[in-house]
Each structure stands twice: as structure tokens, then as C-alpha cells.
Amino acid sequence: MAEVHADVLIIGAGAAGSACAEALAEAGFGGSVVLAGRDVDPPYDRPMCSKHYLRGEVAREQTYLDVPDDLDLRIRTSVMKLDPEARVAKLSEGGELSFGQAVLATGANVRRLRVDGAELEGIHYLRTLGTADAIRAEVEDAERVVLVGGSYIACEVAATLTALGRRCTLVMLEDAPLAAHFGPTAGEFFAALLREHGIELVCGDGVERLEGDPRVQRVVCASGRELAADMVVMGTGAMPDVMLARAAGLELGDSGGVACTADLETSARGVWAAGDVCEYESVLHGGRVRIEHHEVARAQGRAAAAAMLGTRRPYAELPYFWTDLSDWCTAEWVGITEAPEQEVVRGSVDDAEFSILHLAGSRLVAALSVGRGEDLAHAQRLIVAATDLSGREAELAGGDLEAL
């Protein structure tokens, strides 16, 4: 017999887990809720780790997310084992907990680069406030920093550390920064922006090995190019944390996440998933997807709460994402694909005030906006309604989107 019972056990106290707890409280759920998280901090705004917090602009407590006052929040607590049949969980603090329903919101872990020299001192990955602290502490004595990766974390950290006065070099396999996510036109824009602020870009090249003893001193690229480095920050992606789910026998999906139905239920009845770990049947995408965005994690946490309270409906919110490159630029994105067939530009890329509309066939599938946030609401409507836009490129580029 388990010593403690929770009507709802939420595993993982991040964006999704805390949003789920908040939504249950807001809905007036009268049952007992335990939110267990293995981090040392209460739930916090993880995106701040590469932005305001890394820049030293906000204190640790200012990153904390709201949670209900009467929540049984257990930080520094890992769920070690989950038995979905018996509905019992084993906690790292000792003892067992029985539950009525559970939500897996275990997030993701950094993807580690496995090359020679990967274990040298001075090599960092960023996922938590603790890892941001480590970067902040070491960057004090570093003049040259090499960032690895062409996605938003490496770009954001390069911008942040440049703003703090460091000389940054960004190495990526992609032809341009952020191009894999936002498309080629945006990639050119971000490349120019980063260069303008003094960041050296090494595109279309990978890391072959890291050298130094015991501390990293240089990054050697596949092309043979050598980059001097006092410290290296890896932005080489993330992998869903499915350790607990796999051991519990839950079905996993193709992207390595926890396979879920359209309404976010896992292969075990009464066990739901939300956030970076959740690979769900998306009615919007027309297939299984897993999305690593803060607002998506929050929305899925709320959707799991609604489902547990009896409102089961397909999760169909259009993914939204933003990224900040220091205070130089904020880009916002809505969309359902990363491989557009055609791009239509509104506004002026040169003036850093533009939207890029991504079309697949005659339909709008995604939109990126820099300084034209008003375009996004219209884009969102056109994407969700799957409006036929064939032959309307001129209106998309220069017309009133509201009229479409």
C-alpha cells in the first residue's frame, strides 16, 4: 500500500507541469495534486536562461512561474518509477505515492556532441538556471567564445555573450543561422544581423574535435579550420526525456517522444503527456509531431488538465515560438511546417521590419515576423482555416491580410 495518495500526480515541474497545476486550480479542481520536479528551483521560465537571466538582467526569483498557493510542490524530487497499471509512483525522497491520474511533463535533455575532446573543461550546455550560472561564472575570464549550432539557443547565447563584451564565433552545419527553422530568407537576415554585431559565422561546417589540456583551447572543424576558444557553448539540440516513460512500458513515437493520442493521452489510460516530451497525433499537422516551444508546453499542460477534468478534445493550437537575439531583434513564429515550398515577404527585410509567409501549395503553413507582430494574427487565421491562396501572392506581399 502506498503511503500517500494524489488524485493527480504531475511529473516534471517545468513549463508544462506548472501550467497543468495552474489550470487545475483555476478550474476549481478540489482533489489533491502533487507536482514533482527534480530541479533545485521551483518551476521557472526556461527561455530566460539564454536571455535576460544570462545577461544578468533579472534575479533568479524573477524567472519563477506562478503556481497555485496550496499546491503540493516537491522540488528536488524525482519520480524514479511509474507503474501505470497499479497507479503507483516511487519518489526519490523515499516512499510510494498512489495516484488517480498522472501527467508526464519530463521535458528534454541536451543532446551531447560526441567528438574527441568533448569532456574537456570549459565546454558548456545550457538547459537550466544552474547551467546558465556556470556559463555566467566562466565567461568572466573568457575572451573568445565558440558557440556550436545554428539553432536558436546557440544564436541567442552568441548574442547575449557578445552584448556582454565577448568575441563570439558561431559554427554550424547549416548554411545560415536559424535557416533550418525559419527558411532561407530569414537565415540571410539573421546572418547579416549577427555579423553586424561582430559575431563571426562559420556556416556549413561541423566540429571535428576539441583540443586543450585540461581546458578547451581550440575547436577543430571538419574543414580543418581551427578556432581559438577560451570556452565553448554547445547548442546541439535536445532529446525528449523518456527515461521514466520507457521504463514504465509506455509506447514511444518516431521522434523519440511519448506517443500520445490527439487529446494527449499516452498508451496507458489516465496517464497524459505534455510539453517537449509529448509526441501527439496532430489534427493540424496531419500526423504525429513533437514540439519544443515554451508556449506549446504551457498550452499542452492546460489541455492535459482539461482532459483530466473530462473535457477531451484534440489538441489543435497552432504552435507559437519566439526568439530574442539580445535586444537587437525579436522574431515571432506561428506555423505547422519547417519546409516551405514558397516564401512571400511583406515589409522590408533591410529595415528589419518584415514578415515571411511560408506557403505549401496554395495554403499558408507558417509565418515569421520581425517588427510586424500584427501580421501574425492574420497569418494564424489563414493557416488554421486552410484558406486557398492560389494566385494571391501580390495581396499576401502588399495587401491587407485582414481582407483575405
Ligand SMILES: Cc1cc2nc3c(=O)[nH]c(=O)nc-3n(C[C@H](O)[C@H](O)[C@H](O)COP(=O)(O)OP(=O)(O)OC[C@H]3O[C@@H](n4cnc5c(N)ncnc54)[C@H](O)[C@@H]3O)c2cc1C
Ligand atoms: C536556454 C533555452 C532557451 C529557450 N528559449 C525558448 C524561446 O525563446 N521560445 C520558446 O518557445 N521556447 C524556448 N525554449 C524551449 C522551452 O523552454 C521548452 O520548450 C519548455 O521548457 C518545455 O517545457 P516542458 O515543461 O516540456 O519541459 P521542461 O521545461 O524541460 O521541464 C521538465 C522538467 O521535468 C523535470 N523532470 C524530468 N524527469 C523527471 C522525473 N523523473 N521526476 C521529476 N522531474 C523530472 C526536469 O528536471 C525539468 O525541470 C528554450 C529552451 C532552453 C533550454
